[in-house]
Amino acid sequence: MGSSTQPKLPIIDLSLKSLNLNSSSWVTKCDEVRCALEEYGCFIALYDGVSRELRDATFLALQELFSLPAEVKAKNISDTPYNGYIGQLPMVPLYESLGIDDATTTEGTESFTKLMWPSGNQSFSESVVMFSKSVAELDQIVMKMVTASYGIEEPYETIRGSTTYLLKPTKYLRPQGNEKTLGVYPHTDKSFMTYLHQDEVNGLEIKTKGGEWIEVDYTPSSFVVMAGGAFMAWTNGRIEAPTHRVMMSGDKDRYVLGLFVSIKDHIIQVPQKLVDEDHPLQFHAFDHYKYMHFYHTDEGIKCKTAIVLHQTTKRYDNVTQALTRAARH
Numbered sequence: 373m374g375s376s377t378q379p380k381l382p383i384i385d386l387s388l389k390s391l392n393l394n395s396s397s398w399v400t401k402c403d404e405v406r407c408a409l410e411e412y413g414c415f416i417a418l419y420d421g422v423s424r425e426l427r428d429a430t431f432l433a434l435q436e437l438f439s440l441p442a443e444v445k446a447k448n449i450s451d452t453p454y455n456g457y458i459g460q461l462p463m464v465p466l467y468e469s470l471g472i473d474d475a476t477t478t479e480g481t482e483s484f485t486k487l488m489w490p491s492g493n494q495s496f497s498e499s500v501v502m503f504s505k506s507v508a509e510l511d512q513i514v515m516k517m518v519t520a521s522y523g524i525e526e527p528y529e530t531i532r533g534s535t536t537y538l539l540k541p542t543k544y545l546r547p548q549g550n551e552k553t554l555g556v557y558p559h560t561d562k563s564f565m566t567y568l569h570q571d572e573v574n575g576l577e578i579k580t581k582g583g584e585w586i587e588v589d590y591t592p593s594s595f596v597v598m599a600g601g602a603f604m605a606w607t608n609g610r611i612e613a614p615t616h617r618v619m620m621s622g623d624k625d626r627y628v629l630g631l632f633v634s635i636k637d638h639i640i641q642v643p644q645k646l647v648d649e650d651h652p653l654q655f656h657a658f659d660h661y662k663y664m665h666f667y668h669t670d671e672g673i674k675c676k677t678a679i680v681l682h683q684t685t686k687r688y689d690n691v692t693q694a695l696t697r698a699a700r701h
């Protein structure tokens with residue numbers, strides 16, 4: 373009985389063959405995407421833009437990457453918090469990830485590849501760049517749909533050219549015992565949007581507005597589309613970044629490819645259309661990278677707690693402060 377009453381994330385077919393901009397179902401689907409994001413902060417997208425061969429090649433490349441010695445992986449450093457190599461953290465010993473900046477560009481992936489394999493690894497960079505580009509196309513579809521549903525296509529056009537993509541390959545070791553073990557802490561992403569793709573092992577859990585955890589079960593041809601903090605601010609709080617965590621069980625390691633969207637060198641401003649009497653302005657204009665840095669300062673960490681814990685509009689005061697302050701830095 374239990375499982376039938378458990379809430380489930382909406383599943384929306386965004387496969388290229390199912391989308392037709394000129395049909396009436398397009399408008400309905402745009403609203404469906406917006407409503408799913410407003411309700412859960414995320415949804416599962418069925419997407420056929422990544423072929424089976426590309427998916428297999430990219431996950432194979434990932435296994436090769438994680439089997440490199442720790443000191444090689446540690447060469448992956450970044451100015452932006454959590455965007456470089458993370459591994460062997462005592463509190464989450466199963467977790468390990470790297471960050472490939474500008475993953476949709478050949479320059480970005482090749483500079484990462486050279487760092488990991490000084491003598492080169494062409495198949496790695498080719499798979500990564502192709503995979504990232506294909507998922508970035510999904511991002512463009514999702515953005516087109518949400519902005520069409522709100523009628524804010526124009527303000528998005530000013531942001532679009534400043535989009536950058538970080539690919540974060542992540543590995544979770546299988547737990548030692550039979551107990552469900554924490555893979556990654558409950559958190560909200562600080563991205564604009566996040567796109568998650570996994571091999572066959574589940575583990576992601578999303579917290580609903582009612583405080584229940586949903587175990588996300590998604591197939592190889594689907595992606596979890598999730599709003600980040602920057603998107604929450606841009607939509608004036610109408611779409612919230614959901615709290616999520618990873619719980620590991622079973623006897624297999626888990627591999628995940630996360631594409632994190634950021635907005636670089638551009639001040640993000642809430643579109644006028646999303647501000648009215650019922651929705652007063654909640655967020656000041658901000659710089660996304662400064663916001664990501666601020667969130668990981670001592671002061672920012674306090675705001676982060678506030679954003680997760682409080683269920684009142686006070687939460688927005690804290691975030692607004694964080695964003696305003698971040699913009700001033």
Ligand SMILES: O=C(O)CCC(=O)C(=O)O
Nearest residue numbers: 542561568576618628630
């Ligand atoms: O592994 C997952 O499914 C989620 C990873 C995640 O939440 C993150 O990297 O921010």
Ligand SMILES: [Fe+2]
Nearest residue numbers: 559560561616
């Ligand atoms: Fe996350």
